[in-house]
Structure formats: structure tokens, C-alpha cells
Amino acid sequence: MEMDQDRPLEKIDVTNSVHGKFDQGCMALYLNEDKIGRIVFTNQGNQYEFAEGFEFDQDKIYQYQRQMETNGKYVEDCDLGWC
Numbered sequence: 001m002e003m004d005q006d007r008p009l010e011k012i013d014v015t016n017s018v019h020g021k022f023d024q025g026c027m028a029l030y031l032n033e034d035k036i037g038r039i040v041f042t043n044q045g046n047q048y049e050f051a052e053g054f055e056f057d058q059d060k061i062y063q064y065q066r067q068m069e070t071n072g073k074y075v076e077d078c079d080l081g082w083c
Contacts, residue, residue, distance in 0.1 A: 020039070
């Protein structure tokens with residue numbers, strides 16, 4: 001499915017769907033099976049690194065997605081009698 005670049009981005013809280021795995025001195029972060037970033041532990045504090053389209057803000061992880069186009073109809077072609 002091709003994404004329309006003109007559609008606005010929607011900020012979605014995915015915090016509860018993200019899980020982490022320790023990996024060589026940091027924690028790799030995953031959304032489903034996709035690696036979306038990592039937390040690097042340092043003496044100066046944690047450093048958060050995320051893939052494009054993800055953000056860490058106020059202790060939550062957000063994903064930016066293009067809004068789906070809606071034309072105001074739940075179904076189309078209702079004149080065919082099945083809806």
C-alpha cells in the first residue's frame with residue numbers, strides 16, 4: 001500500500017507494546033519483532049536512540065504514522081444490497 005506523503009502524521013503511544021532485550025551494554029527496544037531503538041546506559045545518564053518515526057517523550061514511546069484517508073463512508077457500493 002502506497003503512503004500519501006501529504007497526509008498529516010499521527011502520534012501514537014506504543015509504550016505498552018514495546019519490549020526490551022539486553023544487548024552488549026545497552027537495551028535494544030522492539031515493537032513486535034522490529035527493532036525500533038535502544039537505550040545506552042552511561043555514567044552521565046541514559047541515552048535514547050530511536051529509528052526514524054519513533055520518539056521518546058515524558059517516559060513514553062511514540063510512533064508517527066500517516067493518517068489513513070477516510071471518505072466518510074464505512075462501506076462503499078451499498079446500492080448492491082449487501083450492507
